[in-house]
Amino acid sequence: MSFSDLFGTGEHLRNLGHFAAIVNLASADGPINEREEAQLQRFAMKLDIGEEEYSKVLKNPNAFPIHPNNSVEGRLERLYDLFRIIYSDHDIEEEEEELLRKYAVGLGFSPKVSEDIIKRSIQIFSGMSFEDYRYLLNREK
Numbered sequence: 001m002s003f004s005d006l007f008g009t010g011e012h013l014r015n016l017g018h019f020a021a022i023v024n025l026a027s028a029d030g031p032i033n034e035r036e037e038a039q040l041q042r043f044a045m046k047l048d049i050g051e052e053e054y055s056k057v058l059k060n061p062n063a064f065p066i067h068p069n070n071s072v073e074g075r076l077e078r079l080y081d082l083f084r085i086i087y088s089d090h091d092i093e094e095e096e097e098e099l100l101r102k103y104a105v106g107l108g109f110s111p112k113v114s115e116d117i118i119k120r121s122i123q124i125f126s127g128m129s130f131e132d133y134r135y136l137l138n139r140e141k
Helices: 003-007 010-027 034-046 051-059 072-089 094-107 111-124 130-138
Strands: none
Touching: 010 034, 010 051, 010 072, 010 094, 034 051, 034 072, 072 094, 072 111, 072 130, 094 111, 111 130
């Protein structure tokens, strides 16, 4: 058994932390509904999260730390993923918004930048593609 088999790769650990943050957001407004569950399963597949890890994260998402992405683009994509799960029920609640702010800071954005990104994202997010999201987020105010 190799070292990486025991502890996982850096990317996998980042994906696991990201998935745990998504689970936290999905459950912030109460029990996970069918649409959120479907999104979680898609994200788990996308992030290469196995069934055993999936169950562990659902039981205790706070046990998995955030591992920030090195690029701004990568961090924005992580936030975009979170907005997709939040808007799967077509609404954003105060608890979800607060978790998003904390997660954005955890990803490495300053509190001011995090606040601006979250505020603008809430204004523009409506199920669009990541490319459209990035364009609208970065365009002049």
